[in-house]
Amino acid sequence: MKIIKNLFxxxxxxxxxxxxxxxYYTAFEAIETFAFVPNHVTHDGAHIKDAIDLKRxxxxxxxxxxPALLFxxxxxxxxxxxxxxxxxxxxxxxxxxxxxxxxxxMPIVIVSYGVGLGVEFAMAVYKRHSVEEGFLVxxxxxxxIMPVEVPLWMVAVATIFAVVIGKEVFGGTGMNIxxxxxxxxxxxxxxxxxxxxxNLVWVxxxxxxxxxxxxxETLLAQSINSSTDYIDQAGxxxxxxxxxxxxxxxxxxxxxIGETSTLAILIGGGLLLFTGIGSWRIMLSFFLGGLSMSxxxxxxxxxxxxxxxxxxxxxxxxxxxxxxxMATDPVSAAQTNMGKWIYGFLAGLLxxxxxxxxxxxPEGIMMGILFMNVMAPLIDHYVVEASIxxxxxxxxxxx
Amino acid sequence: MSKTxxxxxxxxxxxxxxxxxxxxxxxxxxxxxxxxxxxxGMVPKMLVKVGxxxxxxxxxxxxxSNDRIKFVSPVSGEVAEIVRGAxxxxxxxxxxxxxxxxxxxxxxxxxxxxxxxxxxxxxMDGGLWPFIKRRPYDIIANxxxxxxxxxxxxxxxxPLGADIAYLLDGRETDFQNGINALAKMTAGKxxxxxxxxxxxxxxxxxxxxxxxxxxxxPAGTVGVQIHHIDPIAKGDVVWxxxxxxxxxxxxxxxxGKADFSKTIALVGSEVNDPxxxxxxxxxxxxxxxxxxxxxGDTRIICGNVLSGLQVSADGYLGFFNNVVSVxxxxxxxxxxxxxxxxxxxxxxxxxxxxWLMPGKKYNLNTNTNGEGRAFVMSGQYEDVLPMDVYPVHxxxxxxxxxxxxxxxxxxxxxxxxxxxxxxxxxxxKTDVQSWVRKGLDMAxxxxx
Numbered sequence: 078m079k080i081i082k083n084l085f086x087x088x089x090x091x092x093x094x095x096x097x098x099x100x101y102y103t104a105f106e107a108i109e110t111f112a113f114v115p116n117h118v119t120h121d122g123a124h125i126k127d128a129i130d131l132k133r134x135x136x137x138x139x140x141x142x143x144p145a146l147l148f149x150x151x152x153x154x155x156x157x158x159x160x161x162x163x164x165x166x167x168x169x170x171x172x173x174x175x176x177x178x179x180x181x182x183m184p185i186v187i188v189s190y191g192v193g194l195g196v197e198f199a200m201a202v203y204k205r206h207s208v209e210e211g212f213l214v215x216x217x218x219x220x221x222i223m224p225v226e227v228p229l230w231m232v233a234v235a236t237i238f239a240v241v242i243g244k245e246v247f248g249g250t251g252m253n254i255x256x257x258x259x260x261x262x263x264x265x266x267x268x269x270x271x272x273x274x275x276n277l278v279w280v281x282x283x284x285x286x287x288x289x290x291x292x293x294e295t296l297l298a299q300s301i302n303s304s305t306d307y308i309d310q311a312g313x314x315x316x317x318x319x320x321x322x323x324x325x326x327x328x329x330x331x332x333x334i335g336e337t338s339t340l341a342i343l344i345g346g347g348l349l350l351f352t353g354i355g356s357w358r359i360m361l362s363f364f365l366g367g368l369s370m371s372x373x374x375x376x377x378x379x380x381x382x383x384x385x386x387x388x389x390x391x392x393x394x395x396x397x398x399x400x401x402x403m404a405t406d407p408v409s410a411a412q413t414n415m416g417k418w419i420y421g422f423l424a425g426l427l428x429x430x431x432x433x434x435x436x437x438x439p440e441g442i443m444m445g446i447l448f449m450n451v452m453a454p455l456i457d458h459y460v461v462e463a464s465i466x467x468x469x470x471x472x473x474x475x476x
Numbered sequence: 477m478s479k480t481x482x483x484x485x486x487x488x489x490x491x492x493x494x495x496x497x498x499x500x501x502x503x504x505x506x507x508x509x510x511x512x513x514x515x516x517g518m519v520p521k522m523l524v525k526v527g528x529x530x531x532x533x534x535x536x537x538x539x540x541s542n543d544r545i546k547f548v549s550p551v552s553g554e555v556a557e558i559v560r561g562a563x564x565x566x567x568x569x570x571x572x573x574x575x576x577x578x579x580x581x582x583x584x585x586x587x588x589x590x591x592x593x594x595x596x597x598x599x600m601d602g603g604l605w606p607f608i609k610r611r612p613y614d615i616i617a618n619x620x621x622x623x624x625x626x627x628x629x630x631x632x633x634x635p636l637g638a639d640i641a642y643l644l645d646g647r648e649t650d651f652q653n654g655i656n657a658l659a660k661m662t663a664g665k666x667x668x669x670x671x672x673x674x675x676x677x678x679x680x681x682x683x684x685x686x687x688x689x690x691x692x693x694p695a696g697t698v699g700v701q702i703h704h705i706d707p708i709a710k711g712d713v714v715w716x717x718x719x720x721x722x723x724x725x726x727x728x729x730x731x732g733k734a735d736f737s738k739t740i741a742l743v744g745s746e747v748n749d750p751x752x753x754x755x756x757x758x759x760x761x762x763x764x765x766x767x768x769x770x771x772g773d774t775r776i777i778c779g780n781v782l783s784g785l786q787v788s789a790d791g792y793l794g795f796f797n798n799v800v801s802v803x804x805x806x807x808x809x810x811x812x813x814x815x816x817x818x819x820x821x822x823x824x825x826x827x828x829x830x831w832l833m834p835g836k837k838y839n840l841n842t843n844t845n846g847e848g849r850a851f852v853m854s855g856q857y858e859d860v861l862p863m864d865v866y867p868v869h870x871x872x873x874x875x876x877x878x879x880x881x882x883x884x885x886x887x888x889x890x891x892x893x894x895x896x897x898x899x900x901x902x903x904x905k906t907d908v909q910s911w912v913r914k915g916l917d918m919a920x921x922x923x924x
Contacts, residue, residue: 130846251850465884
């Protein structure tokens with residue numbers, strides 16, 4: 078530790094005012110505070126401070142994404158081997174599948190972090206503010222919501238878009254209106270729809286011959302035609318809806334890298350709730366919103382997609398991932414407790430509504446959350462206005 | 477009549493070094509000082525020069541906005557120095573104390589037949605008026621205003637807070653006398669707020685409405701109590717008086733003597749033997765700390781660790797303080813401290829392990845535990861502020877100079893200390909209390 082500390086101490090003068098690299102002080106500071114909690118002390122006011130800071134907070138969110146990331150790596154391999162008809166058993170070739178998936182997923186993670194942090198540092202140096210930790214989480218979330226076949230250059234472009242347009246133009250971490258990771262995904266979705274949707278992007282086949290009956294369709298895409306008959310990537314039909322539900326809950330189905338396993342996501346969600354970093358109000362109301370919309374569609378029942386079992390509806394696609402990691406982003410969500418209930422409920426409800434109604438693409442969680450991100454300040458506004466009105470009623474007019 | 481309030485939001489921070497219930501008389505300090513900076517917004521006008529002889533109770537300076545509000549010397553002696561800061565602002569008026577205090581003839585003051593205005597005059601002449609503060613703005617009360625009620629918090633819920641009943645032990649009649657005087661000055665009620673568990677004289681106070689509170693800090697903060705008992709709306713004025721000040725007012729009326737002796741709690745992990753000390757207001761810290769604190773880099777705080785003021789080891793005790801806290805400075809940088817499990821650190825969030833050990837006492841230092849950031853997390857302030865106030869929105873209104881919003885969001889109801897726990901809890905390390913103060917100053921200037 079002493080050696081590292083001395084290294085920083087010896088480098089600092091050249092970054093400080095008057096030093097050779099004065100311009101790059103914020104970059105130096107970011108790396109130094111990453112290694113050492115700074116020796117800043119309080120002034121008047123609260124002389125002691127809570128041990129938590131933004132680095133710790135963001136770090137815990139990253140830890141919460143690890144189950145989904147690891148499962149996503151295995152599942153990428155599993156789906157590949159299913160499609161090409163090798164190692165089709167769930168227990169077979171655990172290591173092979175994991176290594177295959179890791180080799181597919183890690184480059185996306187590296188590109189996302191490399192490009193994103195690069196832009197963050199450049200922005201910090203340019204705007205002379207300290208490098209903020211928000212991207213540590215965005216950098217992990219972006220790969221998890223990408224299809225595995227997304228080209229790396231697109232990940233890079235989307236990340237730049239998310240950081241610059243999604244965040245920095247508003248003033249940086251804490252100021253953005255939209256969730257940066259979802260901004261990245263929405264950008265790719267509208268700019269390069271063929272690479273972000275359809276049946277070719279979810280499973281990496283590496284141009285190998287696929288098994289008979291292979292379609293590459295996700296469960297969501299299959300729901301358009303039937304709410305009861307689903308097949309897996311090997312072309313085998315699931316025995317019943319509850320078998321399908323099991324597969325969707327455990328996550329051995331095709332989909333975006335980190336979004337498939339409800340179980341892995343809920344483990345992460347449990348950590349977020351346990352540490353109090355994720356809002357339980359948003360998660361619960363989001364779930365209830367999605368569930369009630371699914372039941373409503375069941376009652377309506379105009380097409381197979383509406384008839385999908387509500388639990389299956391919520392375990393498919395990005396619903397759970399959106400609930401745990403996207404809707405709960407404290408910056409883009411509603412900030413008042415009452416507002417969180419409304420925001421979460423409507424985001425879940427709209428997500429399922431758009432998923433079922435959208436004729437072009439069988440998913441809508443991203444749009445539901447982004448829409449409610451935009452609406453969140455409005456919800457807060459009315460909640461706060463209500464408080465102001467309560468206070469104003471107490472004023473007694475004396476003449 | 478009397479109300480019972482259960483506070484649910486908030487938090488108690490268990491620190492090492494709470495005061496043992498024993499009282500020692502501190503040595504008479506060589507010099508004493510009255511610090512105009514203790515009275516926010518007050519501009520002092522000097523009445524004495526360096527070298528003047530003063531007695532205990534001789535006015536040293538007065539408030540520029542009201543020349544009847546005088547600030548008196550707590551001891552007899554000679555004006556030693558007038559310490560000035562930037563723009564010649566007066567920071568301290570120091571008095572070199574006589575080795576043997578000169579006593580002046582005095583007789584009890586009977587207020588039973590007096591009107592409110594006469595009681596005010598008595599307190600202003602005795603130099604006790606500055607103890608009375610007003611909300612909104614948390615500044616010295618204006619004697620020409622009629623407060624709708626007067627609040628006295630009978631317990632200190634802050635970390636390492638003093639036991640008020642012990643602090644005032646033996647001064648029960650003084651306290652009751654002080655309450656009687658306060659009751660003269662308002663057409664409304666005097667509210668004395670005690671803990672539910674309180675069985676001391678405080679909860680038996682007469683001539684006042686005794687309300688009981690339970691729950692964590694900031695339940696003992698007078699602003700929180702006002703909010704739950706008799707909230708301040710625009711145009712309302714409420715006065716607040718510290719319980720020890722009530723007893724000092726009562727003693728003055730009982731004896732007529734300018735006696736500014738009081739009991740304080742010397743607390744904190746860096747204090748060798750945390751206990752109560754008998755001192756005289758404005759005493760030099762040396763007589764309080766001498767031989768009683770550990771060596772090393774320490775932070776000396778007049779007041780509690782959440783909202784007190786930092787003083788140097790040869791500074792002076794503040795006018796309102798019942799507590800002096802001494803904690804270690806935190807000038808070391810911890811290697812990847814944001815990842816480490818850190819069992820010794822305390823957090824209200826569950827991101828450290830402190831919440832699993834609710835009984836454990838902590839030795840917290842002054843490290844900020846991270847750098848300042850923009851607001852990111854939400855709901856943290858609300859969890860520790862038991863008021864119908866949206867603290868983050870209020871702070872944002874202050875930061876953007878939006879007076880209408882500040883008014884609507886409750887700027888009149890808060891004082892910096894009410895939001896001290898928000899500042900403690902903040903992930904983004906925002907200086908909540910100094911922003912609240914700026915907001916109050918702005919509102920005071922623009923809205924009056």
